[in-house]
Amino acid sequence: MGEDFTHIGADGSARMVDVSDKRETARVAIVRAHVAISPSTLELLERRALPKGDALNTARVAGILAAKKTADLIPLCHPLPLSFVDVRFSVNREANRVEVEAEARTKAQTGVEMEALLAAQVACATIYDMCKAVQKDMVIGDCRLVYKSGGKSGEFKAE
Numbered sequence: 001m002g003e004d005f006t007h008i009g010a011d012g013s014a015r016m017v018d019v020s021d022k023r024e025t026a027r028v029a030i031v032r033a034h035v036a037i038s039p040s041t042l043e044l045l046e047r048r049a050l051p052k053g054d055a056l057n058t059a060r061v062a063g064i065l066a067a068k069k070t071a072d073l074i075p076l077c078h079p080l081p082l083s084f085v086d087v088r089f090s091v092n093r094e095a096n097r098v099e100v101e102a103e104a105r106t107k108a109q110t111g112v113e114m115e116a117l118l119a120a121q122v123a124c125a126t127i128y129d130m131c132k133a134v135q136k137d138m139v140i141g142d143c144r145l146v147y148k149s150g151g152k153s154g155e156f157k158a159e
Contacts, residue, residue, distance in 0.1 A: 014075065014076060015076070016076050016078065017076070017078075017110075019078060019109040019110045020109070022109040022110065022151075022152070023109070024107055024108055024109050025107065025108075025150040025151055026105070026106075026107050026149075026150050027105065027106050027107070027108060027110075027111050027112050027148070027149065027150030027151055028103065028104070028105050028112070028147070028148065028149045028150060029103070029104050029111060029112045029113040029115065029116035029117075029145060029147070029148045030101060030102070030103045030116060030145070030146050030147040030148070031101070031102045031103075031113075031116040031117050031119070031120040031143065031144065031145050031146065032099065032100065032101050032102075032120065032142070032143070032144065032146050033099075033100045033102075033120045033121065033123075033124050033140065033141065033142055033143035033144075034092075034095075034097045034098060034099045034100060034124070034140070034141055034142055035097060035098045035100070035124050035127045035128060035131075035138055035139070035140050035141075036095070036096060036097045036138060036139040036140075036141065037096060037097060037098060037127075037131060037135065037138050038096065038135055039093075039096055040134075040135075041131050041134050041135040041138070042091060042093065042096060042097075042098070044131075044134060045091075045098070045127075045130075045131060046091060050130055050131060050133070050134065051133045051134065052129070052130045052131075052133060053130070055126070055127050055130035055131060056089050056098070056127070058126055058130055059087065059089070059100075059123040059124075059126040059127045059130065060087045060089070060123065062122050062123060062125075062126040063085075063087035063100075063102055063118075063119035063120065063122050063123030063126070064085045064086070064087060064119065065122075066118040066119050066121070066122035066123075067082060067085040067102070067104050067112075067115040067116065067118055067119040068082060068085070068115075069118075070114050070115045070118050073118065074114055074118070077114050078108075078109075078110050080106045080108050080110070080112060080115065081106060081107075081108060082104060082105070082106050082112070082115065083105050083106055083107060084103070084104070084105040085102070085103070085104050085105075085115065085119060086102070086103045087100065087101070087102045087103075087119055087120070087123045088100070088101045088102075088103075089101075089123075098127055100120050100123050100124055100127075101120070101146075102116045102117075102119035102120035102123060103116060104116040104119060110151070111148060111150065111151050112148075113145055113148055116145070117143065117145070120143055121140075121143055124140045124143070125140070128140060144158060145158065146158040
């Protein structure tokens, strides 16, 4: 049963993939997501005038911490020595949203896609948390891998 699935053993149980024979390579993953916010909340966020304080700096730190904790949260992820994590934001006034981009890098035997995904998602959740006192109907959306490099599968760029 498990021979076709990397995370399922022959008996059907979950298992961590053995990467001991994989080559260590430089790996990068970039994930993008966004938080849709009303114009008035966006203005408060930009002015750092939200009741809870500076949402973007708090979200940046939360995203970096999430990347560092990925193996503690996703059961079958390998703990990785992260060489770089960053979370970047841009305010898109036309679309009334904060665009989030998370990047993770390592030199390891397995990729950092999950670390970048968690960094972006936790940053978005933190923006929600920092803004919820003034708006409850924010929408977190469009979270996806947009770039990865390194490893056997090489480079990936989203359309």
